[in-house]
Amino acid sequence: MEREVILEAQKVTKHFGGLAAVQDVDMKIYRGEILGLIGPNGAGKTTFVNVITGMLPITSGKVYFKGKDITGWSAYRIGRIGIARTFQIVKPFRGMTVRENVAVGAMFGHKGKERSTKDALRKADEVLDFVEMSHLRTKHADELTLPYLKRLELAKALAMEPELLFLDEVMAGLNPKEIESAMELVRRINERGVTLLVIEHVMKAIAGVTERVFVLNFGMELAQGTPEEVLNHPDVIKAYLGEKFVERQKRKQQLRSNG
Amino acid sequence: MKITRFDKLFGGRNGVLLGLAVAFILILALVPLFASGFWMRTLTMIFLLAAMAEGWNYIGGYTGYAAFGNVAFFGVGAYGTALAMLRLHFPFFLAMVVGVLAAMAFAVIIGLPVLRLKGHYFAIATVALATAMGELADFWTSFTGGAAGLTLPFFNPLKWSNQFFYYISLLLVVFGLWLTYFLMNRKLGYSWVAVRENEDAARMMGINTTWSKVTAFALSAMMAGAAGAIYGYWSTFVLAEEVFKIDYTLQMILATVLGGPGTIFGPFIGSFIYYILITLLVFFFHVGEFHETILGTIIILVMVFTPQGIMDFLSGKKKLTISSLLENIRMHRV
Amino acid sequence: MNYEIGQGVVNALLLTGTLTLVAIGFSIVWGILNIINIAHGAFIMLGAYVTYWLFTLYGVDPFLSIPISMALMFILGYVIQRYLINLVIRAPLLVTFLLTFALEIVIINLATVFWKGDFRSVTTSYSGAGFAIGHVQVPYVRLAAFVISLLITGLLHVFMTYTRQGNAIRATGMDVDAARLQGVKIAHTYALTFALGAALAGAAGSLISVSFPISPTMGGEYTLRAFVICVLGGLGSIPGVLAGALVFAFIEVFSGVYAPGLKEAIALFVMVLVLIVRPSGIAGKAFYH
Numbered sequence: 001m002e003r004e005v006i007l008e009a010q011k012v013t014k015h016f017g018g019l020a021a022v023q024d025v026d027m028k029i030y031r032g033e034i035l036g037l038i039g040p041n042g043a044g045k046t047t048f049v050n051v052i053t054g055m056l057p058i059t060s061g062k063v064y065f066k067g068k069d070i071t072g073w074s075a076y077r078i079g080r081i082g083i084a085r086t087f088q089i090v091k092p093f094r095g096m097t098v099r100e101n102v103a104v105g106a107m108f109g110h111k112g113k114e115r116s117t118k119d120a121l122r123k124a125d126e127v128l129d130f131v132e133m134s135h136l137r138t139k140h141a142d143e144l145t146l147p148y149l150k151r152l153e154l155a156k157a158l159a160m161e162p163e164l165l166f167l168d169e170v171m172a173g174l175n176p177k178e179i180e181s182a183m184e185l186v187r188r189i190n191e192r193g194v195t196l197l198v199i200e201h202v203m204k205a206i207a208g209v210t211e212r213v214f215v216l217n218f219g220m221e222l223a224q225g226t227p228e229e230v231l232n233h234p235d236v237i238k239a240y241l242g243e244k245f246v247e248r249q250k251r252k253q254q255l256r257s258n259g
Numbered sequence: 260m261k262i263t264r265f266d267k268l269f270g271g272r273n274g275v276l277l278g279l280a281v282a283f284i285l286i287l288a289l290v291p292l293f294a295s296g297f298w299m300r301t302l303t304m305i306f307l308l309a310a311m312a313e314g315w316n317y318i319g320g321y322t323g324y325a326a327f328g329n330v331a332f333f334g335v336g337a338y339g340t341a342l343a344m345l346r347l348h349f350p351f352f353l354a355m356v357v358g359v360l361a362a363m364a365f366a367v368i369i370g371l372p373v374l375r376l377k378g379h380y381f382a383i384a385t386v387a388l389a390t391a392m393g394e395l396a397d398f399w400t401s402f403t404g405g406a407a408g409l410t411l412p413f414f415n416p417l418k419w420s421n422q423f424f425y426y427i428s429l430l431l432v433v434f435g436l437w438l439t440y441f442l443m444n445r446k447l448g449y450s451w452v453a454v455r456e457n458e459d460a461a462r463m464m465g466i467n468t469t470w471s472k473v474t475a476f477a478l479s480a481m482m483a484g485a486a487g488a489i490y491g492y493w494s495t496f497v498l499a500e501e502v503f504k505i506d507y508t509l510q511m512i513l514a515t516v517l518g519g520p521g522t523i524f525g526p527f528i529g530s531f532i533y534y535i536l537i538t539l540l541v542f543f544f545h546v547g548e549f550h551e552t553i554l555g556t557i558i559i560l561v562m563v564f565t566p567q568g569i570m571d572f573l574s575g576k577k578k579l580t581i582s583s584l585l586e587n588i589r590m591h592r593v
Numbered sequence: 594m595n596y597e598i599g600q601g602v603v604n605a606l607l608l609t610g611t612l613t614l615v616a617i618g619f620s621i622v623w624g625i626l627n628i629i630n631i632a633h634g635a636f637i638m639l640g641a642y643v644t645y646w647l648f649t650l651y652g653v654d655p656f657l658s659i660p661i662s663m664a665l666m667f668i669l670g671y672v673i674q675r676y677l678i679n680l681v682i683r684a685p686l687l688v689t690f691l692l693t694f695a696l697e698i699v700i701i702n703l704a705t706v707f708w709k710g711d712f713r714s715v716t717t718s719y720s721g722a723g724f725a726i727g728h729v730q731v732p733y734v735r736l737a738a739f740v741i742s743l744l745i746t747g748l749l750h751v752f753m754t755y756t757r758q759g760n761a762i763r764a765t766g767m768d769v770d771a772a773r774l775q776g777v778k779i780a781h782t783y784a785l786t787f788a789l790g791a792a793l794a795g796a797a798g799s800l801i802s803v804s805f806p807i808s809p810t811m812g813g814e815y816t817l818r819a820f821v822i823c824v825l826g827g828l829g830s831i832p833g834v835l836a837g838a839l840v841f842a843f844i845e846v847f848s849g850v851y852a853p854g855l856k857e858a859i860a861l862f863v864m865v866l867v868l869i870v871r872p873s874g875i876a877g878k879a880f881y882h
């Protein structure tokens with residue numbers, strides 16, 4: 001069955017001076033899926049997303065969204081056609097209330113053009129309801145704790161009514177209970193029809209939420225597949241835990257089968 | 260820094276303060292009926308400062324791009340108006356439109372390249388702007404009358420001159436207040452605060468930050484240009500070193516910062532406070548020569564103790580105690 | 594015509610030295626402390642006046658007064674940073690900007706009140722003398738200024754690269770928190786950096802006083818030049834500042850021939866042009882997002 005490709009990256013490359021942060025990455029994201037993007041620190045995951053979403057200029061390669069060439073588009077244009085993202089280090093508007101923060105997304109995002117500020121504020125209320133932050137509506141963003149700041153970051157992106165949402169390490173810094181509810185939220189967002197690409201280090205979340213995983217290392221694709229395939233892939237384990245670890249595991253296995 | 264909450268009016272005590280402000284403005288409207296020319300002229304100066312401060316508030320207060328050269332727009336407004344009246348023989352109001360449009364066009368042209376710069380660099384680029392404008396005006400003698408300046412006719416009939424300038428200046432200030440209120444409820448206003456609070460996030464959320472910043476800049480030019488136009492006609496001569504004085508930039512910034520940047524009434528209130536302060540110091544303490552030292556010291560004290568202006572104290576968000584004054588230092592020291 | 598160009602080239606080359614000195618102090622304060630020190634010009638002016646007064650009242654040779662003006666500016670800079678600017682250094686840019694802006698105003702106003710606004714000059718017995726290469730004049734004082742500027746810049750480089758304190762400063766500029774964890778005393782290091790910047794400005798002022806008339810308001814245009822040079826040359830590298838100073842010197846000398854009186858406008862124009870075309874300057878950090 002042919003699934004619709006919502007985003008296609010072709011040989012995306014990003015150089016910083018002499019350093020290749022992302023090198024010839026090909027990726028297809030299918031509509032409706034939750035795609036995981038993992039890789040050791042410095043693998044280029046965030047850089048890749050930054051390039052796709054227009055925050056950084058691309059060095060070479062092409063990006064297509066719903067068939068349209070969006071290579072080199074500036075960030076705000078990309079935000080307006082149905083792509084949204086959260087930032088690893090949250091970027092709230094501290095001087096505004098939670099409600100106003102989210103309303104900005106509703107004003108300028110995908111369906112923002114026809115909305116008045118009043119409508120946007122109402123939409124914000126809806127979104128805050130969805131992420132269960134309505135009780136904090138009138139608080140200023142600088143009064144929130146980290147888990148709520150992360151949730152706010154998500155709400156701002158959701159208010160943009162994206163078709164494709166990039167989540168950059170939303171689980172970082174959360175305790176197990178918070179991770180569970182974050183995972184639940186991600187599933188609920190997907191159920192509403194939003195395609196997701198989730199960058200994560202928390203493997204439990206990857207295994208629990210994604211259907212497909214893409215692994216990046218040194219800016220290049222290392223592996224692709226289901227969470228089980230990928231997390232047991234020797235190259236992936238090597239990348240995260242090092243060659244020595246893999247060797248030690250092998251020797252342990254041999255000892256066990258011998259003795 | 261807890262600067263400028265995105266409040267519509269005063270934040271806390273909305274009703275009471277708004278009422279007071281409206282009453283104050285009504286009183287101001289009646290002043291010419293019973294006050295002398297001296298008071299009318301003094302208030303007119305305060306109004307012009309307030310207008311410029313309201314304009315600066317758009318780019319500096321709401322958008323967070325500290326422009327340090329807005330006096331350039333004041334000067335362009337003055338010169339544009341003067342030239343339109345002298346060379347094109349336009350009546351004042353039409354000439355003022357010319358002056359204001361010139362200032363705005365200038366802001367857009369300069370703003371497009373310069374607003375790409377981050378905070379600091381933008382700030383000093385605008386300082387350079389104002390100084391360069393002063394030089395240019397001196398240089399282009401055929402156009403601008405050079406060092407001797409341009410001379411405008413007196414207002415006709417002369418006996419109503421004070422009242423005329425008083426009321427149009429007051430009108431400009433009230434217009435500015437209304438404009439701020441209007442814009443802060445529209446997407447443009449939200450985009451400004453978003454840019455100020457987190458420009459990256461703003462971009463990512465679909466805001467065309469360049470457009471947002473340039474409009475803020477252009478509107479600040481509009482207010483400064485209008486003030487310049489009025490000032491030019493009022494003083495009847497337009498001289499480069501008068502209308503491009505870096506002093507004016509400082510005053511409009513200080514007025515805004517004193518009153519509360521990023522608030523609607525901040526610049527208005529701040530202008531009054533500033534004038535009262537300066538007058539007290541100059542007239543009662545005879546510090547004439549040291550006028551600028553005083554100004555500088557006030558700025559330093561404000562920056563150290565209460566950079567968000569007095570608005571927070573007025574609206575009840577903070578209590579005026581030693582502790583709250585030291586809070587800024589506690590938050591921002593090394 | 595050739596001689597004019599030749600003279601222009603020599604003038605520009607000699608000017609590069611002084612401009613480098615003018616810009617380097619500004620550059621380290623900007624690069625390490627992230628402060629655009631509007632009062633930079635005030636330190637230049639004060640340095641010039643120190644030299645003037647030492648010369649006029651005590652007959653001290655202007656070149657010999659350089660260490661004194663540097664020392665005095667160093668102390669002044671240290672105190673200002675440590676006990677004033679450090680109080681709000683982590684505040685948003687507007688605050689520190691206005692602070693240094695206000696400082697500039699205060700210093701200049703006080704200088705104008707106490708020393709009057711008239712122009713003064715430092716004229717020694719050798720002020721006008723020089724030698725000639727063909728038809729090109731090379732005044733001794735400008736040559737000396739050039740050499741001394743480069744000497745001081747070189748000493749700064751040695752200090753920053755090879756001494757413990759210098760490395761502490763550089764580390765602080767790169768990552769304050771990491772430096773703090775390494776045991777660097779931040780408040781003191783900041784003050785030291787600012788003091789260095791002020792001292793360098795003072796030296797520049799002293800050198801300027803020998804070749805040009807001075808007045809309380811002389812500093813502003815140098816601050817602007819320092820800024821443009823930093824934009825041209827990029828922050829954070831001494832060779833960068835040198836390169837920027839060189840380019841700027843040439844632009845200034847040659848535009849002075851064709852459009853005198855428009856110096857600031859040209860400086861602005863150059864800067865805006867560079868920022869549009871190459872936001873990272875000729876070499877160095879990007880200035881925009």
